[in-house]
Amino acid sequence: MGILEISQMVGIITQVAALGVSIGVFWWNSKQKRHEAMYAQANSISVRLWKDANSKGNNQYAVICNRSDNMIYDVVLAPSVPNKGTPFIHTRGTGTPLPPVPSGQWCTPFSTAGLNGMCAFPWVAIAFTDSRGQSWIRDAMGHLSTIKQSPLDAFGTELPATYADIIEFPIR
Structure with missing residues (x-):
């Protein structure tokens, strides 16, 4: 396996990891927004x-x-x-x-x-x-x-x- 194949594999792994992090952040933010909406009136x-x-x-x-x-x-x-x-x-x-x-x-x-x-x-x-x-x-x-x-x-x-x-x- 040459350097070119290794660098391509590292690039793919990096993109997959970035996509996973993006999905995790999106999920967390949507969960927080649902929580805030649920408590919005009660907190008042x-x-x-x-x-x-x-x-x-x-x-x-x-x-x-x-x-x-x-x-x-x-x-x-x-x-x-x-x-x-x-x-x-x-x-x-x-x-x-x-x-x-x-x-x-x-x-x-x-x-x-x-x-x-x-x-x-x-x-x-x-x-x-x-x-x-x-x-x-x-x-x-x-x-x-x-x-x-x-x-x-x-x-x-x-x-x-x-x-x-x-x-x-x-x-x-």
Whole structure:
């Protein structure tokens, strides 16, 4: 085998390797784009507790922030407590179902009664269905994950559900 045949063989091997790398990069990029599309709306949803210091009494609200352009559906809030090694603790049947939540910031009166104690810091978890039909849960630690069941089932919400009202935030 001469030098010419060896150089041709090296050239062919190099081209095949480059084609393999190109296919791998294309596959990886398409996988990343699918992942980003799947999480796009869910990453734009958050919830926090807010106490209205300007009103009489101790009014506490859950503030839902939907920074996406689409509504979220089957929204359920549940009181929870962040805990070491446990993402959140909630009591089944304590979920508060909400109507579909449009873009923007919205709030609803929300109670965390009974979630007090040593080192307990009450918070709120949210479960919802995005515009693509995927159900999600964001726990009290802020972790986002997909769920197989509906948000109403995730928090053991009694059916038929009574939906809480939402009002635009900030409260005027």
